[in-house]
Amino acid sequence: MSLKRPIDYGLEKLKGLMNDMITLAEKALKISIESILTRVDSIEEVRKTSDQLLFMMDEVGELAVQLIARFQPVASDLREIKSAIQVSYDFSRIGRYAANISEIVRMVPEGGCDFKKINELSQIVLEMVEEVGRAYLNKDLKKAEEIKSRDDQVDYLYAENIKYLIQMGGKIDTACLLSIALILRYLERIADHTCYIADSLTYIITGTKQ
Amino acid sequence: MSWAIEVNNLNVWYGDKHIIKNISFKVPKNIIFAVMGPSGCGKSTLLRAMNRLLELNPYARVEGQVKINGIDVYSDNVDITWVRRQFGMVFQIPNPFPHLSIYENVALGPRLNGLVKNRSQLDELVKQALEQAYLWDEVKHDLKKPASMLSGGQQQRLCIARALALKPRIILMDEPTANLDPVASSRIEELMLELKEEYTIIIVTHNPQQAARISDYVAFLYMGELIEIGETSVVFTRPRHVLTEKYVVGRMG
Numbered sequence: 373m374s375l376k377r378p379i380d381y382g383l384e385k386l387k388g389l390m391n392d393m394i395t396l397a398e399k400a401l402k403i404s405i406e407s408i409l410t411r412v413d414s415i416e417e418v419r420k421t422s423d424q425l426l427f428m429m430d431e432v433g434e435l436a437v438q439l440i441a442r443f444q445p446v447a448s449d450l451r452e453i454k455s456a457i458q459v460s461y462d463f464s465r466i467g468r469y470a471a472n473i474s475e476i477v478r479m480v481p482e483g484g485c486d487f488k489k490i491n492e493l494s495q496i497v498l499e500m501v502e503e504v505g506r507a508y509l510n511k512d513l514k515k516a517e518e519i520k521s522r523d524d525q526v527d528y529l530y531a532e533n534i535k536y537l538i539q540m541g542g543k544i545d546t547a548c549l550l551s552i553a554l555i556l557r558y559l560e561r562i563a564d565h566t567c568y569i570a571d572s573l574t575y576i577i578t579g580t581k582q
Numbered sequence: 583m584s585w586a587i588e589v590n591n592l593n594v595w596y597g598d599k600h601i602i603k604n605i606s607f608k609v610p611k612n613i614i615f616a617v618m619g620p621s622g623c624g625k626s627t628l629l630r631a632m633n634r635l636l637e638l639n640p641y642a643r644v645e646g647q648v649k650i651n652g653i654d655v656y657s658d659n660v661d662i663t664w665v666r667r668q669f670g671m672v673f674q675i676p677n678p679f680p681h682l683s684i685y686e687n688v689a690l691g692p693r694l695n696g697l698v699k700n701r702s703q704l705d706e707l708v709k710q711a712l713e714q715a716y717l718w719d720e721v722k723h724d725l726k727k728p729a730s731m732l733s734g735g736q737q738q739r740l741c742i743a744r745a746l747a748l749k750p751r752i753i754l755m756d757e758p759t760a761n762l763d764p765v766a767s768s769r770i771e772e773l774m775l776e777l778k779e780e781y782t783i784i785i786v787t788h789n790p791q792q793a794a795r796i797s798d799y800v801a802f803l804y805m806g807e808l809i810e811i812g813e814t815s816v817v818f819t820r821p822r823h824v825l826t827e828k829y830v831v832g833r834m835g
Contacts, residue, residue, distance in 0.1 A: 375769070375772035442794040442818055
């Protein structure tokens with residue numbers, strides 16, 4: 373039989389909070405993308421989830437400070453706690469961008485817009501968010517590296533789609549053009565945050581910064 | 583909330599010297615409650631006032647109430663043996679009976695108090711207490727050997743097993759790791775966190791870091807006065823009193 377260290381109880385609580393944040397961030401993004409594609413207004417639900425994430429980020433920060441004050445963590449424990457503060461911010465930002473995406477439903481004109489251009493990018497970004505959450509909880513360094521490599525694909529698609537939108541200037545409804553551009557931008561930023569989370573994971577496991 | 587212990591207007595004097603000055607607080611059940619403060623602040627005296635151990639000191643005088651389950655341990659009609667049975671106590675220096683076997687150290691209390699009817703019940707109780715103290719695996723083949731053969735950390739866990747064998751409600755610990763190396767100290771701290779599932783633990787420590795690591799609630803005593811009491815996570819991040827702040831950041835004295 374082995375006993376837990378005093379700090380382990382706090383680290384478990386921290387992991388529980390992070391787990392909840394990951395679930396909420398995924399949920400927020402999934403609903404916001406669906407709401408755009410189906411034109412169902414989910415703004416209130418996604419905003420609520422985003423606000424929850426913001427609140428939980430504060431909880432993570434408060435708990436991290438308590439753990440540092442009470443247990444004087446070192447090495448991997450310290451890296452884990454320090455990174456939790458950063459990663460909780462990243463997930464709260466993902467939630468915020470998801471809320472921004474959901475708000476675009478109200479910009480879409482009566483006749484609707486052709487959102488085909490966001491399909492591929494949104495699927496990749498959603499997968500990145502899901503995978504980085506799992507990698508973070510499982511401390512999966514290999515997966516973290518894979519996620520970062522997918523960001524090149526995101527940047528490429530983003531640039532290509534923006535070029536396309538510039539070419540289409542005046543040929544499609546301005547509200548649609550702006551809506552698509554904004555969604556692309558938010559998705560690209562979300563992908564960046566998954567990379568920051570992957571960097572934090574690398575730091576936790578190896579102690580080196582990317 | 584049901585309280586493990588309630589202390590009301592407690593005062594202690596040694597001769598003319600006022601050691602504990604009108605202290606009141608309540609301790610919830612199944613938590614670790616730490617009493618911290620600089621040397622001479624009265625924390626060990628406070629602990630000894632709880633189980634009436636101060637009565638062994640002819641110069642000590644106690645006023646006030648210490649209630650367990652609503653019963654004041656200082657009431658005239660309360661049996662001192664009952665009071666002592668409510669508390670297990672662990673001291674700074676591990677104090678097993680050195681010439682008694684490991685088994686007998688744990689078995690003696692239950693046997694004297696008539697807690698068991700036969701040998702097999704006693705064997706079971708000893709095993710259970712040693713397991714609860716996370717010592718069983720280390721000593722199960724050496725039960726007949728003298729307690730003095732154990733290391734300091736193991737002796738302290740034996741003392742904890744000895745206390746647990748009497749099925750107390752509350753465990754009082756007076757600087758239980760002050761004489762142990764860091765590894766043995768960590769084992770005791772880890773053990774305390776397991777034990778609070780079943781018991782209420784009150785620990786006195788002059789080490790604020792230890793109070794921070796293991797306690798749920800903490801009281802800060804200074805010159806016999808209760809300066810601050812609260813959740814450990816709050817007291818160590820935003821203490822209310824300037825003296826507590828000075829003490830926990832190491833700027834006192």
